[in-house]
Amino acid sequence: MIKFTVNIDPITRIEGHLAVRIEVEDGRVAKAFSSGEMFRGFEVLLKGRDPLDAQQITQRICGVCPISHGMASVLAQDRAYGIAPTENGQLGRNLIQAANFLQSHIIHFYQLSALDFIDVAAVLAYEGSDPGLRELKSWVNAQLASDAIYPAAPFLPRYEGDYLRETDTNITILKHYLDALNMRAIAHRMAAVLAGKLPHAPGLVPGGITETITAEKIASLEAMLSKLRTFIDHCYLPDVLETTAAFPQYLREGRGCSNFLVYGAYPDSNENTDIFPPGVVIGGELSPLNMKLITEDTSHSFYSSQSGLPPGSGQTVPDHTHKDAYSWVKAPRYGGNVMEVGPLARIMVAALRKEDSALKNLTRQTLARFNMGLENLESVMGRHIARALECKVVADRSAAWIERLIPGETAFQDFEIPENGMGIGLTEAPRGALGHWISIRKGKIENYQCVVPTTWNCSPRDDRGVPGPVEQALVGTPVADDHNPIEAVRVVRSFDPCLACAVH
Amino acid sequence: MKEITRRKFLKLSAKLAAMMGLSASAVPKIAEALDEIASGTLPVLWLQGLSCSGCSVSLMNSEDPGPLRILTRYLSLLFHSTLSTATGHTGMEIINRSIDLGGYSLIVEGSVPLGMPEACRMGEELFTDQLARAAMKADAVIAVGSCAASGGIPGAENNPTGAVSVPAFLQEKGIQKPVIRIPGCPAHPDWLVGVIAHVVKMGIPPLDAEHRPKMFFSRLIHDICPRFADYERERFAKTFSDEGCFFKLGCLGPLTHADCSLRLWNGGTNFCINAGSPCIGCAAEDFPQAVSFPMHTKKSSGEVE
Known part of the structure; x- marks a missing residue:
């Protein structure tokens, strides 16, 4: 029996510090251990600060999805202060969040994941006139002929593996890799129109947003969104489906824990159904979300704080000597269940609801077109497809939000900060369900806890020894070569891990 | 993983050329096309x-x-x-x-x-x-x-x-x-x-x-702020999103050396103060300040009871 263990450390092309150890038996992963390798202590250093610092500081948890943290924080503060944004404020918030969501999904497929499937060296065969591809081709040529120790770094070297052989498809997706660099910058500019700057937006505050809505800004938002929608419809979604067609085995590999959790996001006064309806799927059954069932285990994490606490009274006491610990990530559980969050979870919840929604309909149409069932989505490529589909739904809905902005009407509601209060802010980050818990005492932050999408997805084993979603998804994955475990990193990257978020 | 050397890359280009159906004469071109x-x-x-x-x-x-x-x-x-x-x-x-x-x-x-x-x-x-x-x-x-x-x-x-x-x-x-x-x-x-x-x-x-x-980093954001004239004329914003200088909301532009207000962010799209938010001094030496020193306040300090 062939047996080997590989510690894949670092896992690159994700956000942050992640190591994954896999134990392979008979050519398949038998056990996997996911380790978050970096801790900063946001929850500790927020204590005693002014509550209004929270949305600024928590955005700095993550440079890829700062807006999600800013949003969770202002939602928690809205609740604590007893306020709600105006219509303009709500639409503005939705658009800021949507713009960063689009940028995150686009960067995830092209810059972070695509190089596991497509062959960058195919650019050498390019004979067309696209300036970006010509630049890339002549650079790769010059690099290969140079004395550089690592020619064409950071694109090479890489794991050896079964990269796509079809030259035209490789070149098409490479071209879109370059276009995506531009598109994600446009998405950031779109967010900056309403939020001041990205990453780390100043303009997201309790009571709405600080920017004022003008006709000029609306025109600017429309122009940028139109480019993004064209790219999503004509490049991103087709490229994901094309990659799926070339790697059909990844519609089977990487099935996770099959439990899903969604908090919901993008409140919209015009719609009966949220764009991402909240809900919980356990054992194929949909049930309503019950926040009281969330706890965080720490028996395999580097903390000495009590295990199994609900986030509202959660603690973060670091202890790098903690017995049996192998990760800085805590292990959140829902009624004791391991839960996957993110695009796949959002699609599963939407699809299992009786009510129609844009996400449910688009998913149904796409699955029918490719003769797939919902169960195919519980896989590596399924997560990529889910991400691309919801990207389109968010982009499409954004167009309606822009149309409803009213120039000159306020987007900020003034408020008072009470001496004491508490609030929970729940939203959907690009990577899944995100919650912030704030309690305020004597006008200062008494406690602050964040349970973040990658905390769920990359969690280590819990108190009962049950592995987290990524760990479970890896089990059974065929890995042929201990020096080139490309199959395993394809599984991990399909979750779009963000470790700065997961540990914070 | 074997170390990638130039020799290996030449071999790789040959392999690639073969894979891509290019003639053997294309190999030196691929490998030696040095430019600036x-x-x-x-x-x-x-x-x-x-x-x-x-x-x-x-x-x-x-x-x-x-x-x-x-x-x-x-x-x-x-x-x-x-x-x-x-x-x-x-x-x-x-x-x-x-x-x-x-x-x-x-x-x-x-x-x-x-x-x-x-x-x-x-x-x-x-x-x-x-x-x-x-x-x-x-x-x-x-x-x-x-x-x-x-x-x-x-x-x-x-x-x-x-x-x-x-x-x-x-x-x-x-x-x-x-x-x-x-x-x-x-x-x-x-x-x-x-x-x-x-x-x-x-x-x-x-x-x-x-x-x-x-x-x-040679100039203070405050000195090159588009709202500096408001400061001079003592037109102060009373809360976020207001017109006027954010000085009384604890804007840290007067303590922060950077050129955001001239350069703007995201390809010249916007920056914090233009978006109705005080500068939180993210480029200042002591960012993010002491626990007891808020990054900004919501209310003009002139009005705080």
């Missing part, structure tokens, strides 16, 4: 400590030169955790070999957990050890973003990891290297690209006493 691209770039090793990757994401917002042109014309980016195709031991081999050979500039994003080194590891190595050996062999160290430049949020009061800036860490370890500090949370892409272009074409740019490039 290969010369004059800065070899860079990019390491992340206690970071959020926001400065990397910000760099990707650079326009003219955009990210592709930066990668092909200015940098030889040996390793970058968010962009490198190499992963696992393939990635660590690049880092280790680059350190063995030296002759690179080290860009560090994130602060350093001096008080709790176990708070950051990469490649089965403490980040503190990795940073020390990478810095020792570097020609120069660029600390990008407030975390690396001055400790930033991971180094805030009451932080549990004893996080410090990169220059403070180097001093602690007695490692003497030319250091360029580029604060900002995140750093503006122009600040880093401007420094890199300067280093490639003319060497290290003129620095101030705090090792910041003078060309970006």
